Amino acid sequence: xxxxxxxxxxxxxxxxxxxxxxxxxxxxxxxxxxxxxxxxxxxxxxxxxxxxxxxxxxxxxxxxxxxxxxxxxxxxxxxxxxxxxxxxxxxxxxxxxxxxxxxxxxxxxxxxxxxxxxxxxxxxxxxxxxxxxxxxxxxxxxxxxxxxxxxxxxxxxxxxxxxxxxxxxxxxxxxxxxxxxxxxxxxxxxxxxxxxxxxxxxxxxxxxxxxxxxxxxxxxxxxxxxxxxxxxxxxxxxxxx
Amino acid sequence: xxxxxxxxxxxxxxxxxxxxxxxxxxxxxxxxxxxxxxxxxxxxxxxxxxxxxxxxxxxxxxxxxxxxxxxxxxxxxxxxxxxxxxxxxxxxxxxxxxxxxxxxxxxxxxxxxxxxxxxxxxxxxxxxxxxxxxxxxxxxxxxxxxxxxxxxxxxxxxxxxxxxxxxxxxxxxxxxxxxxxxxxxxxxxxxxxxx
Numbered sequence: 043x044x045x046x047x048x049x050x051x052x053x054x055x056x057x058x059x060x061x062x063x064x065x066x067x068x069x070x071x072x073x074x075x076x077x078x079x080x081x082x083x084x085x086x087x088x089x090x091x092x093x094x095x096x097x098x099x100x101x102x103x104x105x106x107x108x109x110x111x112x113x114x115x116x117x118x119x120x121x122x123x124x125x126x127x128x129x130x131x132x133x134x135x136x137x138x139x140x141x142x143x144x145x146x147x148x149x150x151x152x153x154x155x156x157x158x159x160x161x162x163x164x165x166x167x168x169x170x171x172x173x174x175x176x177x178x179x180x181x182x183x184x185x186x187x188x189x190x191x192x193x194x195x196x197x198x199x200x201x202x203x204x205x206x207x208x209x210x211x212x213x214x215x216x217x218x219x220x221x222x223x224x225x226x227x228x229x230x231x232x233x234x235x236x237x238x239x240x241x242x243x244x245x246x247x248x249x250x251x252x253x254x255x256x257x258x259x260x261x262x263x264x265x266x267x268x269x270x271x272x273x274x275x276x277x278x279x280x281x282x283x
Numbered sequence: 284x285x286x287x288x289x290x291x292x293x294x295x296x297x298x299x300x301x302x303x304x305x306x307x308x309x310x311x312x313x314x315x316x317x318x319x320x321x322x323x324x325x326x327x328x329x330x331x332x333x334x335x336x337x338x339x340x341x342x343x344x345x346x347x348x349x350x351x352x353x354x355x356x357x358x359x360x361x362x363x364x365x366x367x368x369x370x371x372x373x374x375x376x377x378x379x380x381x382x383x384x385x386x387x388x389x390x391x392x393x394x395x396x397x398x399x400x401x402x403x404x405x406x407x408x409x410x411x412x413x414x415x416x417x418x419x420x421x422x423x424x425x426x427x428x429x430x431x432x433x434x435x436x437x438x439x440x441x442x443x444x445x446x447x448x449x450x451x452x453x454x455x456x457x458x459x460x461x462x463x464x465x466x467x468x469x470x471x472x473x474x475x476x477x478x
Contacts, residue, residue, distance in 0.1 A: 046336060047313040050343045054306055059344065061303055064351040142354060145449035 085130030089164025094173025295359030361446035427462035
């Protein structure tokens with residue numbers, strides 16, 4: 043015990059030990075902060091897609107069907123993005139815990155703040171149109187995501203219940219057009235442009251969903267028409283393809 | 284060689300700064316903390332003096348290597364206790380069992396402090412009850428034992444304990460309350476009487 047201090051100094055000398063550079067610690071701390079911000083950013087992007095998907099799922103439209111609303115609700119929830127959001131919040135939280143003073147804050151507070159930041163940034167990203175862009179990019183590049191998207195769209199293929207979805211083949215006149223449904227079946231759609239008060243114009247090649255009434259074997263009277271996946275930019279893209 | 288006087292004249296923070304310029308100043312920090320840390324290590328781990336001293340050497344070497352990581356928003360004592368805490372817990376987990384039994388060095392004034400905070404009442408008799416407190420501390424899991432040691436034997440406040448074990452102050456308060464309850468439960472369960 044008496045010689046402990048000398049023993050330590052001797053060890054320092056013999057092993058030629060010296061304090062690690064300040065930059066090592068500063069850099070380490072910055073790396074944890076950087077990774078935390080990256081995960082928070084990714085979580086916020088996930089939240090932007092969630093908002094977008096809620097918006098385009100048109101639940102209000104499906105309420106017209108009366109029954110099956112709950113089933114529709116379950117099928118249309120963006121589970122994939124909820125999982126991403128939770129995953130990124132957990133990763134951000136664990137990463138933040140390694141920053142220098144994080145231990146001073148409780149776990150619940152940190153998770154709560156991470157969620158609040160994700161909501162705030164996610165809403166901003168959604169307003170900037172990033173939710174839609176990510177959804178389209180994933181659908182175009184990841185096959186299983188594309189299949190999920192198609193599966194969700196298929197929920198709108200139920201003519202008996204008054205739902206139809208597909209691509210406009212041609213606009214015959216101002217009261218009719220031909221729709222190629224998601225199964226490749228052709229339908230003649232009757233619609234009254236003034237009655238529908240469409241917030242957009244219809245183009246050949248557009249993917250749309252329709253709420254209305256089946257009036258014949260392959261005839262359908264449209265009461266409400268909406269873009270199948272939301273955004274207008276996408277619709278124009280189809281038109282000029 | 285550093286004179287004894289220059290050790291006493293300088294604060295911990297100054298000594299850290301000086302140690303970074305001249306390693307001999309680190310000797311002052313070792314001398315200032317070696318006794319306190321040695322008893323702290325023994326109190327939470329129950330290691331024999333020789334083993335505790337070996338561990339203490341590692342702790343001081345680690346402290347020296349990481350001097351540039353010292354956060355001046357903390358007390359230096361909290362920072363070095365944190366290193367000691369981490370090393371001791373990690374060593375404790377490696378060894379798992381303490382074949383030598385639990386040996387702590389409890390002084391009379393510390394015993395008084397401990398018993399008054401745990402509401403052990405007037406019945407406590409410092410001279411005879413050191414062994415009883417040791418026996419009970421040995422039976423408490425390390426997570427709860429370490430906060431009892433820090434609060435009542437090392438006499439650290441909640442902020443310091445929070446900085447040492449890297450947990451929020453609310454969690455520290457909860458841990459201390461639970462540890463006190465555990466201590467009293469064992470006391471009752473074993474029907475231990477203070478003399």
